[in-house]
Each structure stands twice: as structure tokens, then as C-alpha cells.
Amino acid sequence: MAFLFQPWIIPCFSRKFGMVWPILEGILVDKMIIGSRLGIFWGVSKEAMTSGHITYNGESLQNFYPRRTSAYVSQIDNHIGELTIRETLDFAARCQGARGQTAGSFSWRKHSLATDYVMRVPGLDICADTLVGSDMDRGVSGGQKERVTTGEMVVGPRKTLFMDEISTGLDSSTTFQIVKCVGNFVHLMEGTVLMALLQPAPETFELFDDLILLSEGQIVYQGPQESVLEFFESLGFVIPLRKGVADFPQEVMSRKDQAQYWADNLRPYVFVPTSKIAEAFKESKYGKLVESNLLVPFNKANENQSALARSRYAVSKWEIFKACFARELLLISWHRFLYIFRTCQVAFVGLITCTMVLRTRIHPTDEINGNLYLPCLFFGLVHMMFNGFSDLPILISRLPVFYKQRDNLFYPAWAFSIPSLILCIPYSIVEALIWSCVVYYTVGFAPGGGRFFRFMFILFSVHQMALGLFRTIGAIGQDMVVTNTFGSFALLIMFLLGGFILPRDTIKPWWIWGYWISPLSYGQSAISINEFIAPRWMKESTFGSDTVGHNVLRSHGLPVRGYWYWLGVGVLLAYSVFFKVLSTLALKYLNVIPSDAIKGSNVEDDHSHSSGQSFAMMLTLTTNLTAVIVPHTASVLGTSPERSTGLFNLWIFEIFKEMLREGVPEKRLQLLSNVSGIFTPGVLTALEFVEEVMKLVDTLRHALVGLPGSSGLSTEQRKRLTISVELVANPSIIFMDEPTSGLDASAAAIVMRTVRNTVDTGRTVVCTIHQPSIDIFESSDESITGIPAIPHGYNPATWMLKISTQAWEQKIGQDFVSIYRNSDQYREVEGLIECLSNPVAGSEPLKFATEFPQDSTTQFKVCLWKQNLTYWRSPHYNVVLLFFSTICALIFGSVFWNIGSKRETMQDLFNVMGALYSACSFLGVNNSSSIQPIISRERTVYYREKASGMYSPFPYAAAQGLVEIPYIAVQTLLFCGITYFMIGFERTLVKFLLYRLFMFLTFSYFAFYGMMVVGLTSSQQLAAVVSSAFYSLWKFLSGFLAPKPVSDIFILSTSLA
Structure with missing residues (x-):
């Protein structure tokens, strides 16, 4: 039997119940891949390929549910930032069936005992009611998020755990406590744990029963952890004094570090490759013991039936539904400002709409006035659809958490979909009711209670259909740029073929099928029937023997029979159900798009934040703290991650505000910022290139940075890059917050050597380090705490934290x-x-000639250079945008084929205007919505770089706007070159160039509006909501749907639109 993992074939190894196994590896990437692949193999994902016959407790994997029997604790922290730690763990406990316990956060009565215990062990009880947070919402620190990730999986009854780097961001004492607790669980409950750890302290390492050592895809040791030194001594390698046992075998695997441990004086040293060490292991007594254990068949008579999960989910479907429904209520409560804002926005847009077409201006007397009512009806439908479009960012932001919990069998896809679909029904009712109350009687639609409620019902149906449609697009696309693009594409098709821009009779034969499948066409027919077959429209027309209402309907290709209302409502509700079922199926069967294919916008952020909510406990960071840091020295401080990271934030950021309140001049504070720099634990660099700056620390020139966890540099290389970004500004004092978090011992040593080299150049460094090894700690010259000498052979970090x-x-x-x-x-x-x-006698205050190191022109050039490279290396944005523009141009050209040459009737002119109106509005809306995720991702980086004093806002904004111009120019060239001649506009050079100019300006201001709205709002979700209102208003005030009003104030409004 063998497990086939790419890129290696890994020999199988046995695992016994009641044991804790660590994975150590000399190459960090190998260990992370193997640890994750083992979790994948046991059912957490479907990416792994296996061969041979695989059994667990003698049972084939088809006879039980491996994903419920085991749990894979990932090193990636995916959580819903709007929930508190207690709520997150309560939900996990409820879904995993913590026996006899209630998830209290959802019942509002009492808290789960399992949740309280899981929070208490890793020290999460002090921030239990703090929001988890995200890159833009303040929450807990990165180390605390890592603990939440672990607690989310272990709160259930699973007895086989694959734990990948759970110690990242934790101090040595907390790691020791967690591992000891895991060991007690294993030994008492007969569980099995396979754990990958970074930089484990000796006392933590001693808690493990057996050790698996990996190198270059091969097992070089598997056996008792106390015998690993004996094995390497047999190969000629001896551990020196004051060297961690866990660090020693990893460095023996390294070509650079192996020679220093060679102790065989009878043989000259020659590098021993991994393959030879692996062969020596197979021939050793430890390798033969593993092989003999594999040959012994499993005795099913001794099987513990509770070890295997025979049901797919831990609790009943009803319990799962109640848990998901309660969580959805909590999330809606958290986003209540967003929903209230959207509701007020509907009222605002409705107010502007009704004042544009007041009943005092139009009257139901003839076809001309009827043609003024019809655009207002159509605009109500369009606004409901755009209102549903703004739900996309909320869904996309929750998908990573959904995929994690779905793959771990917390709940099925329907349990995620149905609660939100149920809770959106009241919201749709409120939206439709407010629009109807504001608009219906103010505009002067047909009086009568029945027609009013039918008007409201058709708006409700359209809103429900739009929510289902965009939810489906989000579930399939999974990425904001892709879903925005295809959402705009869906709106375009429905808008063009909805029966208003082009009447049904004028739609080309090859597009008539689009009219019959467009939901908007049925909505337009239903809402028009409700109005124009009212008694007041039934008087005989002066333009024939038919009624005024029937003439208005027939002139736009709309039906005149009353049953079309209920047919339209039925089709819309059927579409709503269809889209919701389709979105649920997409969530069920589609896997997350690989990160190297579509790069997410999330940025890893380990900052320590305070809660967005208030709670009783207060964490005291420091009292009466004074310290002096001498040049040419590196100092280590801190006891816990929360205090050390919070203390840095206090020193670097909050103290500036306090000094400003105390009357310290702002120029002196700017001086303090200019002479110091801070390196934060979250790798927030957005540079997608590495050039001269990397010469300061390594030879990684011309290597793409990529995005964390998906592509580009490794975690250790990113740390060094982030350090170098601060060093290149040549600060005198550098504050480094957790520069070694997430690194193994050898990588952490490289980073600390870089810090040591930095100190040797004359700078002063203060850094917090969690779980430093003996080597790292000894690279520091002094400790702020002033604790006496460290006992011989004891890890200094653990001893300091303990004492x-x-x-x-x-x-x-x-x-x-x-x-x-x-x-x-x-x-x-x-x-x-x-x-x-006290300043030296005769000295002058330190001052800088300018606020920033470079002048505004240089800042602009550098920002433009950076933005240009970033855009060039973002094909998922610009290539998709250009592709979408080309497809839209072909659609526009084929839908409006040669209508520009027809100018005989008013309807012909109306069709030409509809083509221009549609092109400007929809391509512009797509530009604006597509750029918002890009700007939102870059904004997190901008805040950090601006705080570091790299540049001022204006050069950055100017460069960000200017870099769009070439791409918009290419987009305009593609779109105008296709549509101008296919539509059949007048073929003169001047008009063609004017057509291109106006399109270029339109696309530009929509893109710049998208940038602006992200900068003005606190989140991407709110930016989407605000944008939808402006999109609707611009469509209505553009002069196509409604005539230019008489009032001066509305003339100004239409001019701005």
C-alpha cells in the first residue's frame, strides 16, 4: 500500500491510537504540504489521488465517513469576522454534536460547557465576546485567530486530529499548555493526533510519543521522540549543548547547517543527502519496527465502535437548520446598518423618481402621457434588480468559511442557503412596500387598492428573482471580479431584451429567444398590464378605434390580455425558485477554485485589534513603563502575543494621539515617525515585484511576491521582504512585531540573522518573538524585563514566560x-x-526639510511604476474586463444590428437612443463594480504604507487613476470599433472619433467613481450598496427614461447625471 501525493510518493507509515505524533521537516514547504495532504487524504478535500487499498481500523473508507471521524486543523484562519469567538465556537459545537450541551450564543440563555472549556485552555476566555474580525474590521490578534481555528475543530467529538502549525502566533507557554491538553485527550480518550509544529520548545517536544521527520518528500525517521538523537548519533551527528532537540534534526537535513554537527572523527565529513538518511532509517531497528507493525493485520474484535462515524452529520437535519438559521440572524443583526441604509436608499431613490414624474406633470389622457408612465414602471423593476446586485460582496466574503465547514461536514449546502433565502423574504417585502408607498400614488399610477398591492407584488417577485440570480452567479464564480463581471453581463442581457429598450417586434430573429427567457420581459409585461388595462386607460384613442392603454402597450410590443400579469408573476417566482435551487446545487457540488487560479482579495492580518463590542474585562497592557534601547542592540520583549502586539500598537500609534492631545506639536510627532519604522506581523505588502530592495537581505531579485498562501514568495521570504521594505527607508529605530511567526526554526534563524545584521549597521531594533529558540534568544543583547540568568539547558523563552x-x-x-x-x-x-x-549642549533639534523622504513628483513616479506592474500582473482583472467588453460589443452589435441607419419614425430614433444609453450605462457600471475589489484589496496596503511615511495620498491617488487610462483606452478601442459599424451609425470620421471620445470619458468617470466610493466607505459591501443607488439614479436621470424636467433643480440633477 502507498499514498500517492504530488509531487512525491510517500511510503506509508502506521499510526497507533492513544499517541501524539509531531511532524518536523527541514524544509518548511514540504512539511506544510505533507500535513495538508494527510488531512486531504482523510476526506477533508477531494484533491488527493490515492492508489491501493486503504483501511482505517480495518474498515474500508467507504464503510464510514472519514471527514467526520477525523478533523484537519488548517493553518489558514478562515472565520466570519462579524461573529465573536464564543459565537464561532458555539456554532461549531452545535453542528458537531457536543453531547448534552447547548450552544448558548444562539439560545441567549446559557453558554456551552464545551465551548467554555475549549476557550479556557488556549486562553481565549479573556476575549470570548470580542469579534473575530477581518482585514478591515477590528477584531482579535492573529495568534488568537489561530487558536479559534484549532478550537473550532476540537470542540467536537472527533478523535483523530491532523493539526497543521497550530502554534503559529502563540507563545511557548500557551503552546505547551495546548499540546499537554491534547496529549491528555489522546491518552484518556484513545485518540490519535498528527501535529505539525514550528519551533517547538524542548519541554513541548518531550510531550510527544512518537516523531515523524520528513525531508524532500521522504520519511527519514519515525519512532519514539526520545530515540531521535540516538538515531542521528549512529549516523555521526551529535547535538551540541544548549541546542533544542526539535531544531537539531531539522538543521541536519540542511546542506548549509549539517557540517557543524558532524562528530565522527574517524571519517572525514561528506554531506549526507536525505536519500541516504532515509535508507539508513529503513535499515535501523526503528524502520524495521514500523514495517513489522504494518504486517500485523488489524483485529476488528478490539475495535471501538465510537471511533468511526457512521452517519454523515453529527446531529439531525432540524438541529443543523436551527443552528444555521440562528447564525444567519446574528449576521443580519451585525449588518443591520447595511440593511437599514439600503432601505433608506430605496426611499431616497423613490423620492427622486416620483418628483421627476409628478402626477401634476403627466396625465392619463393620451398615448404621449402613457409613454411617460411606462419608463417609470420599467425603472422600478431595474432598481429592484440593482438592489439585489449589491448582495454579492456579502456572499463572496462568506464562501471560504462555508467551504471549510461544508468539507468538514458541519452542515450541508442547503442548510447554508435556506436560512438566508427565508430571511431575505421579509427584506424583499419591505423594499417593495417602501418603493410602492413612495412612488405609486405620487406619480399618479392607476388608483385602487388591488392594483397597488399587485404593483408591490411584482416588485417583490423581481427582487426575489434578482437575489436568486446573483446568489447563483456568486456561488459559481466565487471571486468578486469574476462575479461582478458576469453579474453585469446577466443584467445587460435582461436589460437589452426586456422589451423596453427594444420592443419585441424590433428584436432581431436571432435574439428573439432571449426575449422569451428574460425574466425582466415578464416583469415588464406584468407591471405594464397592471397599469394600462385600468379603467382610466380604457377610453377610446384619437389615433384609432382601440383604447389609449392598448395603444401604449402595443407600441412597445407588450401584451394586452389581463392574464399576462399572473403569467409574469408566476414566471418570476419560478425563476426565483430555480435560481435558488441552482445556487444550492453549485454550493454543494463545486469545490473552491484553486488559489493559484483565482487569487482572493483577503490579506493576512495578524494585527492585534480591540473589539468592536464592549465587554466587562479590560486587559492592562502596561503601567508606568519606561525603557531605554541602546544603539547597536536588539531587544526582545513581551509575555503574551496580545500584550506584546497591543503594546507595539500603543507605542507606535496610540501614543502619537495622546501626545497630540497633550499639546506636543504635530511637527515633532512627524519627526518621531520619520526616525522609526514598524514591522507588523501581518504580511501586508502588495508589491508584486522584487527589485533593488531585496539586495539588503538576500538574492531573491526578480521573484514575484504574489499573494499570501497562494503564489510567489514563501512565508519566510515574505517576512524578510517586509523587513527590507522598512529598512530601505533607513530608520534609526525599528519595531518588529512577531517577525518569526509562522516560520520553522531554520527560517526563523535566517530572519534573526537579518535582524542581527541590521543592528550591526548602527540601527536599534525592538522585536517581539513568540517561542524563540535558544539560538534566537541568544542573538539579543538584553531583555527589557531584567530577569536574572537562565538555568543551564532550559529554553529561555519558556522559562521567562513561566517565571x-x-x-x-x-x-x-x-x-x-x-x-x-x-x-x-x-x-x-x-x-x-x-x-x-536632556539634549547635548550646543546641539540643535533634529528636523527634516520635508514631511516625506521624496518630493511629490518622485512619489508619483514610484507609485505609478508600482501600479503599472501590479495591473500588468493582474490578468484576472484587466483581461477579464477586456474580454467582457469585446463580448458585450458583439452582443450590442448583433442586437442593434443596423438600426442606426433607420430614422423614419420616432420609434426608430428611440431605438438608436436606447443603443447609446445601454452601451454607456452597462459598460460603465461594469467598470465601476469590477474595480472595487481591486481597490479594496490595495486599500489595506495603502493604509500601512501611508502610516510608514512612504508617500502622501495625492500622488498615490493620481497614480492609481492614471494607470487605468491605457486599459480604458484599449477597452474603448475594442468596443467602439465593433459597435459603431455593426449598429450602423453615420460613417464619418468626425462622428466616429466623437463616439470614441464620449465612450472613453464615460468609461473613465465610472471607473474613477468606483475608486472614489471604495475610499469613502468603510467596507466593500457598503461601497456596493452606495454604488447601486448611484447607478440607478444615473440611469433614470440620463434623459432617456424620463424627459428633462421643468424645475431648475432637476435640470441640475440631469446635468450631473
């Missing part, structure tokens, strides 16, 4: 704060601070 806790102080009856304040070291530091606080 400095309040519990340990109470245990030994000592107060380290008091001891330090009475020490000579404290007095020396205070004296040094007093000395350095």
Missing part, C-alpha cells in the same frame, strides 16, 4: 516588579533615560 506570571510570583512569594525597581539595573536604566532626555 514572570502572576501565578508563579504568588507561588514563590516574590514580586519581580518590586525586585527590579530596587535593583542596580533599574537605577542604571533610569539614569540613562534621564541623561538621554
Whole structure:
């Protein structure tokens, strides 16, 4: 039997119940891939390829549900940022069937005991009611998110756990506590854990039963962890004093570090490759023991039936539905401002609409006035559809969490879809009711309660259909740029073939099928029938023997029979059900698009944030803290990730605000910013290129940075790049927050060597490090805490964290704060601070000639250069946009084929105007909506770089706008070159150039509007909602749907549109 993993074939290994196994590897990428592939193999994903016959407890994988029997704890933190930690874990406990316990956050009565226990072990109880947060919403720190990821999986009853780098962002003490708790669970409950750890401390390493050591896709050791040194000693490698046992075998695998551990004086040193070490393992007693264990068949008589999950889900369908429904209610409550804003927006747009076509201006007397009522009816339908379009960002932002929980069998796809579909019904009712109340009688539509409610019902049906349509597009596309593009494409098809822009009789034969399948055509027919067969429109027309209402309907190719209303409503509701079923099926069967195919917009952010909610507990970061950091030194500080990261935020950001309130001049604060730099743990660099700056730390020139977790540089290389971005500004003081988080021991040593080299150049560095190894800790010259010497053979980080806790102080009856304040070291530091606080006689205050290192022109050039490379290397945006424009041009040309040459009747002119109106509005809307995810992703980077003093807002904004111009010019060339001649406009050079100019200006201002609205709003979801209102208003005030009003104020409105 063998597991076939790409890019290696990994020999199989046995795993026993009641044991904890760590995975260590000299190459970080290998270990991450193998750990994730093992989780994939046990059913978390369908990407793995297997061969041979695979059994678990003697059972074939087809006889039970591996995904419920085991759990894969990923190193990627995917959570819904709007939920608190308690709510996230309560939901996981409820879906996984924590026995005899209630997920209290959803019942509002009491909390789950399992949730409380899982939060208490990793120290999450202090922030249980804090929002998890995202890159734009304030929440917990990155280390706390990592703990939430672990707790989400272990809160259930699963006994086989694959845990991938759960220690990232945690201090040594917390990691030791978690691993010890996992070990107790394994030994008492007969579970099995396979865990990948980075930089484990010796005391944490000793908690494991067996060790799996991987290198270059091969197992070089598998056996008792206490025997690993004996195995390597047999090969000639000896661990030196004060070297971590976990770090030693990893560095032996490294060509650069292996020679220093060679201790066989009888043989000259020659590099021992991984293949030879793997062969030596197979021939050793440990390898033979593994092989003999594999040959022993499993005894089913000893099988624990509770170890295998025989049902697909842990709880009943009804319980799953209740849990998902309760969570959806919480999310709607969190987004209540968004929904209230959207509702107020509907009222605002409706108010403008009704005042444009007041009943005092138009009267139901003839066909001319009837043609003024019809656009207002059509616009109501269009606005309902655009209102549904703004739901896309919310769905897309939740998809990563859905795929994770679906693949881990928390709930099926229908349990995710149905609650939101049910809860959107009241929202659609409110939207339709408000629009109807504001518009119906103010405009002067046909009086009568029955017709009013039928008007409202058709708007409700269109809104439900639009929500289902865009939900389906989101479930299939999965990416904001792609879904925005195809959402605009769907709107375009329905808009062109809906029966208003082009009457049914004038639609080309090859497009008539589009009219019959367009939901908007049925909505237009239904809402027009409701109005124009009313008694007031039944008087005889002066233009024939038919009624005025029938003439209006027939002139636009609309039916005149009353049953068309109910037929239209029925088709719209059928479309709504169809789209909702289709979206559920897409969520069920489609897997997440690989990250190297479609790059997400999420940016990893490990910042420590405060909660968006208030809660009783307050975390004291520091009291009366003074410190001095001497040049040419590197200092380490901190006890817990929350305090160290929060302390950095306090020092670097909040202290500026406090000093400003105390009257310190802003210029002096800017000076402090100019001489210092901060490196934060989240890798927020958006540079998609590496050029001269990388010479400072390594030879990774010309390597693409890519996006975290998907492409480009490795995590360790990103850390070094982020450090170099700050170093290139040549600051005198550098604050580094967790520069080694997420790195293995060898990679962390490389980063710290870079820090050491930085210090040697004369700079001062203060950094927080979680779980530093002995080597890393000894690269620091002093510790802020002033704790005495470290005992021989003990990991300094773990000892420091252990000895400095309040519990340990109470245990030994000592107060380290008091001891330090009475020490000579404290007095020396205070004296040094007093000395350095007084300027040298004859010296002048340090000042800079300009606020920024470069002038505005240079800032603009650099920002433009960066934006140009970023756009050029973003084909999922610009290529999709150009492709969409070309397809739209062909559609426009074929729908409006040669209508520009027909100018005999008013309807012919109306058709030509409809072609121009549609082209301007829909291509512009697509430009605006497609650019918003790109700008939203870049905005996170902009905030960091602006805070670092790299550039001012104006050069950045100017470069961001200018880089769009060439792509818009190409888009205009493609679109105008196709549509102008296919539609049949007058073939003169001047008019063709004017056509191109106006299209270019239209596409440009829509794109710039998309940039602006992202900058003005707090989230992409709110930007989409605000945009939908402006799109609707611009469509209505453009002069095509409604005539130019008499009032001066509305003349200004139409001019702005």
C-alpha cells in the first residue's frame, strides 16, 4: 500500500491510537504540504489521488465517513469576522454534536460547557465576546485567530486530529499548555493526533510519543521522540549543548547547517543527502519496527465502535437548520446598518423618481402621457434588480468559511442557503412596500387598492428573482471580479431584451429567444398590464378605434390580455425558485477554485485589534513603563502575543494621539515617525515585484511576491521582504512585531540573522518573538524585563514566560516588579533615560526639510511604476474586463444590428437612443463594480504604507487613476470599433472619433467613481450598496427614461447625471 501525493510518493507509515505524533521537516514547504495532504487524504478535500487499498481500523473508507471521524486543523484562519469567538465556537459545537450541551450564543440563555472549556485552555476566555474580525474590521490578534481555528475543530467529538502549525502566533507557554491538553485527550480518550509544529520548545517536544521527520518528500525517521538523537548519533551527528532537540534534526537535513554537527572523527565529513538518511532509517531497528507493525493485520474484535462515524452529520437535519438559521440572524443583526441604509436608499431613490414624474406633470389622457408612465414602471423593476446586485460582496466574503465547514461536514449546502433565502423574504417585502408607498400614488399610477398591492407584488417577485440570480452567479464564480463581471453581463442581457429598450417586434430573429427567457420581459409585461388595462386607460384613442392603454402597450410590443400579469408573476417566482435551487446545487457540488487560479482579495492580518463590542474585562497592557534601547542592540520583549502586539500598537500609534492631545506639536510627532519604522506581523505588502530592495537581505531579485498562501514568495521570504521594505527607508529605530511567526526554526534563524545584521549597521531594533529558540534568544543583547540568568539547558523563552506570571510570583512569594525597581539595573536604566532626555549642549533639534523622504513628483513616479506592474500582473482583472467588453460589443452589435441607419419614425430614433444609453450605462457600471475589489484589496496596503511615511495620498491617488487610462483606452478601442459599424451609425470620421471620445470619458468617470466610493466607505459591501443607488439614479436621470424636467433643480440633477 502507498499514498500517492504530488509531487512525491510517500511510503506509508502506521499510526497507533492513544499517541501524539509531531511532524518536523527541514524544509518548511514540504512539511506544510505533507500535513495538508494527510488531512486531504482523510476526506477533508477531494484533491488527493490515492492508489491501493486503504483501511482505517480495518474498515474500508467507504464503510464510514472519514471527514467526520477525523478533523484537519488548517493553518489558514478562515472565520466570519462579524461573529465573536464564543459565537464561532458555539456554532461549531452545535453542528458537531457536543453531547448534552447547548450552544448558548444562539439560545441567549446559557453558554456551552464545551465551548467554555475549549476557550479556557488556549486562553481565549479573556476575549470570548470580542469579534473575530477581518482585514478591515477590528477584531482579535492573529495568534488568537489561530487558536479559534484549532478550537473550532476540537470542540467536537472527533478523535483523530491532523493539526497543521497550530502554534503559529502563540507563545511557548500557551503552546505547551495546548499540546499537554491534547496529549491528555489522546491518552484518556484513545485518540490519535498528527501535529505539525514550528519551533517547538524542548519541554513541548518531550510531550510527544512518537516523531515523524520528513525531508524532500521522504520519511527519514519515525519512532519514539526520545530515540531521535540516538538515531542521528549512529549516523555521526551529535547535538551540541544548549541546542533544542526539535531544531537539531531539522538543521541536519540542511546542506548549509549539517557540517557543524558532524562528530565522527574517524571519517572525514561528506554531506549526507536525505536519500541516504532515509535508507539508513529503513535499515535501523526503528524502520524495521514500523514495517513489522504494518504486517500485523488489524483485529476488528478490539475495535471501538465510537471511533468511526457512521452517519454523515453529527446531529439531525432540524438541529443543523436551527443552528444555521440562528447564525444567519446574528449576521443580519451585525449588518443591520447595511440593511437599514439600503432601505433608506430605496426611499431616497423613490423620492427622486416620483418628483421627476409628478402626477401634476403627466396625465392619463393620451398615448404621449402613457409613454411617460411606462419608463417609470420599467425603472422600478431595474432598481429592484440593482438592489439585489449589491448582495454579492456579502456572499463572496462568506464562501471560504462555508467551504471549510461544508468539507468538514458541519452542515450541508442547503442548510447554508435556506436560512438566508427565508430571511431575505421579509427584506424583499419591505423594499417593495417602501418603493410602492413612495412612488405609486405620487406619480399618479392607476388608483385602487388591488392594483397597488399587485404593483408591490411584482416588485417583490423581481427582487426575489434578482437575489436568486446573483446568489447563483456568486456561488459559481466565487471571486468578486469574476462575479461582478458576469453579474453585469446577466443584467445587460435582461436589460437589452426586456422589451423596453427594444420592443419585441424590433428584436432581431436571432435574439428573439432571449426575449422569451428574460425574466425582466415578464416583469415588464406584468407591471405594464397592471397599469394600462385600468379603467382610466380604457377610453377610446384619437389615433384609432382601440383604447389609449392598448395603444401604449402595443407600441412597445407588450401584451394586452389581463392574464399576462399572473403569467409574469408566476414566471418570476419560478425563476426565483430555480435560481435558488441552482445556487444550492453549485454550493454543494463545486469545490473552491484553486488559489493559484483565482487569487482572493483577503490579506493576512495578524494585527492585534480591540473589539468592536464592549465587554466587562479590560486587559492592562502596561503601567508606568519606561525603557531605554541602546544603539547597536536588539531587544526582545513581551509575555503574551496580545500584550506584546497591543503594546507595539500603543507605542507606535496610540501614543502619537495622546501626545497630540497633550499639546506636543504635530511637527515633532512627524519627526518621531520619520526616525522609526514598524514591522507588523501581518504580511501586508502588495508589491508584486522584487527589485533593488531585496539586495539588503538576500538574492531573491526578480521573484514575484504574489499573494499570501497562494503564489510567489514563501512565508519566510515574505517576512524578510517586509523587513527590507522598512529598512530601505533607513530608520534609526525599528519595531518588529512577531517577525518569526509562522516560520520553522531554520527560517526563523535566517530572519534573526537579518535582524542581527541590521543592528550591526548602527540601527536599534525592538522585536517581539513568540517561542524563540535558544539560538534566537541568544542573538539579543538584553531583555527589557531584567530577569536574572537562565538555568543551564532550559529554553529561555519558556522559562521567562513561566517565571514572570502572576501565578508563579504568588507561588514563590516574590514580586519581580518590586525586585527590579530596587535593583542596580533599574537605577542604571533610569539614569540613562534621564541623561538621554536632556539634549547635548550646543546641539540643535533634529528636523527634516520635508514631511516625506521624496518630493511629490518622485512619489508619483514610484507609485505609478508600482501600479503599472501590479495591473500588468493582474490578468484576472484587466483581461477579464477586456474580454467582457469585446463580448458585450458583439452582443450590442448583433442586437442593434443596423438600426442606426433607420430614422423614419420616432420609434426608430428611440431605438438608436436606447443603443447609446445601454452601451454607456452597462459598460460603465461594469467598470465601476469590477474595480472595487481591486481597490479594496490595495486599500489595506495603502493604509500601512501611508502610516510608514512612504508617500502622501495625492500622488498615490493620481497614480492609481492614471494607470487605468491605457486599459480604458484599449477597452474603448475594442468596443467602439465593433459597435459603431455593426449598429450602423453615420460613417464619418468626425462622428466616429466623437463616439470614441464620449465612450472613453464615460468609461473613465465610472471607473474613477468606483475608486472614489471604495475610499469613502468603510467596507466593500457598503461601497456596493452606495454604488447601486448611484447607478440607478444615473440611469433614470440620463434623459432617456424620463424627459428633462421643468424645475431648475432637476435640470441640475440631469446635468450631473
